[in-house]
Amino acid sequence: MSLASFLLVFLFCRFFPALADPRATELAVMCSNTTAPVLQRQAFLTNFYDAMEALTDLITSQRYALVVKGTTQNETVYAFGECMKDLSKPDCDVCFAQCKTRVHRCSPFPRGTNGGMFFFDGCYLRYDGYNFFNESLSPRDRTICGTEDFRGNWSVFKANTVELVRNLSIEAPKNEGFSVGYVRRSNVTIYGLAQCWKFVNSSSCQNCLAEAITRIGSCSPKGEVKALNAGCYLRYATHNFYNSSNNNPPQEHRGHNNYAIIVAASSASLAFLLIVATVIFLVWTNLLKRSRERRQVGVLLNTVIKSKLNMPYEILEKATDYFSDSNKVGEGGSGSVFKGVLPDGTTVAVKRLTFNTSQWADHFFNEVNLISGIRHKNLVKLLGCSITGPESLLVYEFVPNHSLYYHLSGRRNSQQLTWEVRHKIIFGTAEGLAYLHEESQRIIHRDIKLGNILVDENFTPKIADFGLARLFPEDKSHLSTAICGTLGYMAPEYVVLGKLTEKADVYSFGVLIMEIISGKKSKSFVQNSYSILHRVWSLYGSNKLCDIVDTMLEGNYPAEEACKLLKIGLLCAQASAELRPAMSVVVKMINNNHEITQPTQPPFLNGSSAESSKSILPGESFQPRSYTQSSEDSMTESLIHHKWVTI
Ligand SMILES: *[C@@H]1O[C@H](CO)[C@@H](O)[C@H](O)[C@H]1NC(C)=O
Ligand SMILES: *[C@@H]1O[C@H](CO)[C@@H](O)[C@H](O)[C@H]1NC(C)=O
Ligand SMILES: *[C@@H]1O[C@H](CO)[C@@H](O)[C@H](O)[C@H]1NC(C)=O
Ligand SMILES: *[C@@H]1O[C@H](CO)[C@@H](O)[C@H](O)[C@H]1NC(C)=O
Numbered sequence: 001m002s003l004a005s006f007l008l009v010f011l012f013c014r015f016f017p018a019l020a021d022p023r024a025t026e027l028a029v030m031c032s033n034t035t036a037p038v039l040q041r042q043a044f045l046t047n048f049y050d051a052m053e054a055l056t057d058l059i060t061s062q063r064y065a066l067v068v069k070g071t072t073q074n075e076t077v078y079a080f081g082e083c084m085k086d087l088s089k090p091d092c093d094v095c096f097a098q099c100k101t102r103v104h105r106c107s108p109f110p111r112g113t114n115g116g117m118f119f120f121d122g123c124y125l126r127y128d129g130y131n132f133f134n135e136s137l138s139p140r141d142r143t144i145c146g147t148e149d150f151r152g153n154w155s156v157f158k159a160n161t162v163e164l165v166r167n168l169s170i171e172a173p174k175n176e177g178f179s180v181g182y183v184r185r186s187n188v189t190i191y192g193l194a195q196c197w198k199f200v201n202s203s204s205c206q207n208c209l210a211e212a213i214t215r216i217g218s219c220s221p222k223g224e225v226k227a228l229n230a231g232c233y234l235r236y237a238t239h240n241f242y243n244s245s246n247n248n249p250p251q252e253h254r255g256h257n258n259y260a261i262i263v264a265a266s267s268a269s270l271a272f273l274l275i276v277a278t279v280i281f282l283v284w285t286n287l288l289k290r291s292r293e294r295r296q297v298g299v300l301l302n303t304v305i306k307s308k309l310n311m312p313y314e315i316l317e318k319a320t321d322y323f324s325d326s327n328k329v330g331e332g333g334s335g336s337v338f339k340g341v342l343p344d345g346t347t348v349a350v351k352r353l354t355f356n357t358s359q360w361a362d363h364f365f366n367e368v369n370l371i372s373g374i375r376h377k378n379l380v381k382l383l384g385c386s387i388t389g390p391e392s393l394l395v396y397e398f399v400p401n402h403s404l405y406y407h408l409s410g411r412r413n414s415q416q417l418t419w420e421v422r423h424k425i426i427f428g429t430a431e432g433l434a435y436l437h438e439e440s441q442r443i444i445h446r447d448i449k450l451g452n453i454l455v456d457e458n459f460t461p462k463i464a465d466f467g468l469a470r471l472f473p474e475d476k477s478h479l480s481t482a483i484c485g486t487l488g489y490m491a492p493e494y495v496v497l498g499k500l501t502e503k504a505d506v507y508s509f510g511v512l513i514m515e516i517i518s519g520k521k522s523k524s525f526v527q528n529s530y531s532i533l534h535r536v537w538s539l540y541g542s543n544k545l546c547d548i549v550d551t552m553l554e555g556n557y558p559a560e561e562a563c564k565l566l567k568i569g570l571l572c573a574q575a576s577a578e579l580r581p582a583m584s585v586v587v588k589m590i591n592n593n594h595e596i597t598q599p600t601q602p603p604f605l606n607g608s609s610a611e612s613s614k615s616i617l618p619g620e621s622f623q624p625r626s627y628t629q630s631s632e633d634s635m636t637e638s639l640i641h642h643k644w645v646t647i
């Protein structure tokens with residue numbers, strides 16, 4: 001008898017497998033209707049960026065984050081993010097990456113909005129200009145009803161739902177703010193999940209869920225409801241949507257089980273039948289699984305295995321000494337990088353991707369195929385990949401001499417960065433980008449920054465990670481937007497409207513020029529609430545551009561050439577994308593084969609025009625404000641009065 005019930009439980013588990021779904025669908029974005037006072041907007045924005053960065057790091061390591069940046073009133077940013085507790089870590093990363101792509105919808109720039117709540121099916125993010133960590137309810141709380149009416153016995157549905165949500169709201173406060181379960185009775189099953197955010201204590205958790213329950217009745221007769229509160233989340237549906245394997249110990253929210261009664265009353269022959277049925281079922285599901293896997297790795301599997309680009313996982317694992325820490329050479333947004341030596345003696349860099357790509361294998365391989373065809377002296381070569389192993393790996397040529405970030409940090413070996421070396425790096429990077437934009441497949445890098453410019457023994461620059469954004473499908477998920485793009489380098493139209501063209505790379509390149517010449521990272525300026533762009537622009541205004549040149553050079557540089565490069569940097573970082581030159585033109589300018597025009601527009605918009613652009617909505621075209629003040633003196637004066645909003 002116990003065998004029969006064991007088999008029954010087993011069958012149940014097979015029938016309700018966990019879902020392989022990162023739940024990265026947007027539910028609601030609710031922007032605050034207050035704005036930061038104009039004078040403090042600049043500082044608020046800086047703190048906002050810092051907070052978002054800190055949030056990302058913490059979520060990757062502990063799945064939730066509570067961050068406060070800044071100390072002064074009206075400038076401090078409070079931020080919070082958390083994943084649903086049943087999500088696996090990769091799913092959490094995917095959901096949060098998606099969530100971050102929405103942040104620009106309530107961004108402090110240019111509208112000055114100083115708060116927003118971002119609800120996803122699997123995660124939550126909120127930031128605000130005040131301490132909301134004791135708030136479990138807010139006037140912006142919302143209920144989202146499903147689209148389909150429940151069809152079936154309505155009174156049973158109602159009774160089951162009431163029992164489920166009541167039990168969830170009792171369980172969750174006792175169970176670290178999280179509970180999942182289902183009620184199955186009279187042929188109607190309802191699945192539910194309740195979670196209170198990490199900062200909510202158990203009594204507030206109870207209140208919050210109770211309030212959610214009073215609202216969900218408004219959704220009848222829909223079969224699915226999601227209640228979104230400042231302090232908690234509650235969802236029920238007629239289908240299973242949570243990952244039950246994470247629920248420990250599994251909660252048996254089960255009502256009377258008719259099947260169990262039948263089985264209990266049955267004879268040994270039924271047990272025998274069940275055994276036979278199970279064997280058949282197992283064989284059948286195994287066959288199904290295999291054929292599904294074959295389909296998943298793609299129609300391409302044969303092509304992949306035969307391709308020279310495919311490197312067996314085992315070989316890469318050995319090459320990097322099983323991804324040992326001593327071989328780790330870097331950690332990026334999209335994954336860790338390890339140094340490895342292939343059996344034939346070639347040294348390579350192996351990138352372990354954070355994101356699970358098994359669903360996208362076809363697409364992934366096609367893109368690797370395409371990117372690996374791109375060869376240029378200033379681009380890091382992609383040698384191959386591994387997609388048939390347990391995780392996806394990318395194999396690159398190994399560039400021995402670190403990134404520019406390394407060379408400009410802590411002033412290591414900075415005497416090596418002579419003027420000639422810096423010029424060579426700027427020129428080479430420009431050539432590499434021009435090739436990417438105009439001669440290859442029109443690839444936009446999206447994440448040009450010091451850390452992505454590697455240098456070899458001779459200080460020849462090589463751009464890393466290009467095309468990475470293409471590896472992730474764009475249609476549904478805008479993951480690429482989340483992976484790529486480092487605040488401080490991102491063009492305004494990209495941050496604000498998510499509008500992406502090659503000119504976004506040109507902007508980042510402009511920032512890069514200034515960093516290389518000044519020897520300072522753009523971040524080091526942020527502390528004084530001035531960006532490197534402000535500094536260079538204001539020096540340009542007072543005809544003292546060369547003041548920014550790195551003092552480590554001790555004056556050993558041609559002043560005219562340095563000013564020329566800085567001016568090109570300003571041209572590249574103009575607020576309007578149309579005004580920025582194409583990379584091929586930049587190459588010509590550096591080569592003295594093209595006239596260098598005067599930068600006409602500061603790389604930031606002023607506070608009052610930011611006010612008046614309140615009506616810009618995502619999707620609408622971005623009309624850059626033209627620069628109205630003509631005299632350079634008044635320009636500098638406004639800067640001193642902090643009237644600028646920068647990116
Ligand atoms: C469910 O959670 C477990 C534990 O984190 C994880 O190993 C598994 O991959 C998850 N399953 C799905 C489908 O997300
Ligand atoms: C902001 O929204 C709240 C709630 O929706 C409302 O009560 C308040 O009047 C609004 N404030 C402004 C300035 O619009
Ligand atoms: C913060 O902003 C409010 C409203 O704009 C203002 O009344 C207050 O003086 C500001 N506080 C500080 C310290 O600037
Ligand atoms: C829980 O938090 C709320 C709001 O922050 C607070 O009013 C209440 O005293 C707290 N309760 C306990 C038991 O700490």
Ligand SMILES: *[C@@H]1O[C@H](CO)[C@@H](O)[C@H](O)[C@H]1NC(C)=O
Binds near residue numbers: 131135
């Ligand atoms: C939360 O704390 C702030 C001060 O930290 C206080 O002004 C506010 O009333 C508190 N809100 C609640 C709901 O306890």
Ligand SMILES: *[C@@H]1O[C@H](CO)[C@@H](O)[C@H](O)[C@H]1NC(C)=O
Binds near residue numbers: 156
């Ligand atoms: C719904 O189910 C209840 C309990 O099982 C039963 O008493 C009732 O007659 C059913 N109603 C309909 C319309 O089937």
Ligand SMILES: *[C@@H]1O[C@H](CO)[C@@H](O)[C@H](O)[C@H]1NC(C)=O
Binds near residue numbers: 152187
């Ligand atoms: C249970 O529901 C299914 C479909 O919802 C229906 O086909 C079946 O007849 C129902 N069984 C009973 C015993 O009500």
Ligand SMILES: *[C@@H]1O[C@H](CO)[C@@H](O)[C@H](O)[C@H]1NC(C)=O
Binds near residue numbers: 183
């Ligand atoms: C819900 O809670 C009640 C009372 O604690 C209990 O009798 C019932 O079995 C629970 N239901 C489920 C589905 O766990």
